[in-house]
Amino acid sequence: MPSSQALVAGLYAGGPELGVGSVQDGAVVQLCAVDGSPLVSLEAPLLVHVPGEAERLLGDGISAPPTPYWWTEMRASTAVAEAAPLAGSVAGRLTVLLGGTVWPPGVATTDVVETRAPEGAHPASGEAQLAVDVLTGSTAVVLADRPVIALNAWLSEVLRTVTAGGLALQIVTPPHVRLSLPLRSALTGAPNRWVVQDPNCGYYDGLSGAVLHWQDGTFTPVRDESGEASVAQAFTEATPTTERQLCVAFRVLHEQVTDDLVLGRALGAAWTALTGTAPAGWGTAEPINLSWSIGQLTDLARDRSPEPTHLLAVGHPGRPALATHRITRTGNGVAEDVTLTLGYSEDEQPPFDAIEPLARTLADEHGLVSMLASLRRARRDLTVPPHFEAPPIPLSFTLGAPDVRRVGLEHARRPPLDLRPAEFGSALHYPLGDGTDAQAWTVLQQLAEHLKVSPGN
Incomplete structure (x- = not known):
């Protein structure tokens, strides 16, 4: 050290x-x-x-x-x-x-590097505390240029600070830069933005493609007379990748909160089911630095309770895998929300056959509330490039026993669709497709409408 x-x-x-x-x-x-x-x-x-x-x-x-x-x-x-x-x-x-x-x-x-004080020295501004490049009344701007911009401890703290202050975080990069998956998730939703500096249009949003300009101390979309935003050509012209990502998002709920409750077991079970091994490590920022330990993970969440705990997990080299893991206290117990994403080349087959057994394991042993599995064409290394990537397509949806009881088993097992769910005790698993037909989103939406209410309500 x-x-x-x-x-x-x-x-x-x-x-x-x-x-x-x-x-x-x-x-x-x-x-x-x-x-x-x-x-x-x-x-x-x-x-x-x-x-x-x-x-x-x-x-x-x-x-x-x-x-x-x-x-x-x-x-x-x-x-x-x-x-x-x-x-x-x-x-x-x-x-x-x-x-x-x-x-x-x-x-x-x-070398000893000589620096000259700026003309007219003055007390440090708020930028000194955040160490950002530009700070306005509405926005903190960070300029970055490295292969992958990650959610490191410094950037995580900047994001937390600006969010608490009602400000936006906008990260400006050249077009060759990519985001890590955890940072992409953290930046989701305006006013936070990934701003890409493009030689043709000036600036555009690396996640939506909207052409941007600097106005009133922040980057905002350029709109035409009808109020519509245009999309940068650089965002749409990239050749679609043949690599794929499998995403499994689920929630489990621990209704019995006791001193011996151990968290992270559901995430470990999902990782093992889909990769054959446990996660390699976990942490609160990137690089993910701690060896996988559900005991240490549980201790951190207990120390932070009743505030939520946001964690990351990563797989072993050779099998790209990343997860975001959020632990929260609810009125019914302790909830764990997990999104696990795995990357595959064109020649690698995602473990589709493992998804239904995983749903059964989570339902039988971990208090599954729901699970959505989906497939998308995106980079195997799980980084996010500044151009269009097709949205994921649902593979299956699983409804846990508590919501099945709320909806009613007979009603839940007979949706107005050509779906025959598998039953795990009181949980139901609905296959939606093979990840190639976007019509699966319509089927999922119709299924969700059916499951909102039980007959007679």
């Missing part, structure tokens, strides 16, 4: 005139100009026990040491030209003392 002596040596990369501060309760150390503006932000080191995380986030060309290893990230301010070489010098000095690898290659030095 980087010692305080090594950290001091690294921070002297800018000479003794620069100041040092910290934010996020000491989790981020900042090397600051004389006016207090942050030049380089250095995250607290993270001990990574999970193999493959460096390669997943930085690319296969990275030379990562064997696990466990310490991971720390440095962010250079875009407001000062010398900030980037200063960050490289901090990193280079740390690796001289401690060993290790710096990414991207070639940026590490041990």
Whole structure:
């Protein structure tokens, strides 16, 4: 682990005139100009026990040491030209003392980098606390350029802070950048945006394709006289991939909340059923650093209760798999909401035959409320590119015993469709298709309407 002596040596990369501060309760150390503006932000080191995380986030060309290893990230301010070489010098000095690898290659030095204070020094603004690139009355803007933008601890804290303050988070990237699946999920829904800088149209939304412009301190869609937004050509012109993603989203409910309740077992059961192994690791941000442990996971959720706990899980190298896991207290007990996504090449067959047995296991042993399995054409590595990807197509839907009892078993087992559900005790599993016909969405919608009420209500 980087010692305080090594950290001091690294921070002297800018000479003794620069100041040092910290934010996020000491989790981020900042090397600051004389006016207090942050030049380089250095995250607290993270001990990574999970193999493959460096390669997943930085690319296969990275030379990562064997696990466990310490991971720390440095962010250079875009407001000062010398900030980037200063960050490289901090990193280079740390690796001289401690060993290790710096990414991207070639940026590490041990030079002393002279920085000049901006004209008319002034007290640091709110950007110093968030360490974002632009902060307006409505929006925090982060400029980023790396192969995969992940939901790391710093970005997760920025998102939490701006959300609590009623602000939007907008991440601006070049067109070659992709998002990790957890970050894509976190950014869902305006006013948060992924803004892609395009040489033809200027800017567009990397998730919806809407052409954007900067107006009143935020990126908003460009609209014509009728109020319609246009879609960037770069978003629609990409060739569809032949790779696929299998997504299984489910909720389980623990009605009996006792001191010996252990969480995460349903997620582990789903992972094993679909991949043959347990998850490799879990954590609260990327890189996912902790070896899989339902005991540690449960302890964290118990410590945070009654507030919800948001977790991530990742699979072993060679089988791309990621899950988001949300644990909440409800009026009926403790709920676990899981979305598990697995990636497959054109030559690999997703485990369709394992879905119904998984539904049975969750219903019989884990208090299943509902489960939706779907298939989509998307990247095997589970990253999100800034162009159109077809929406998922439902494969099956499972209704757990509590809702079957609410609806009525006879009513639930006879929808006005050509569906014959499999029965697991009082739970029902409805096959919807093979993932190739989008008409399955219409069938699912009709099934949902049928299951909303029981006869006579």
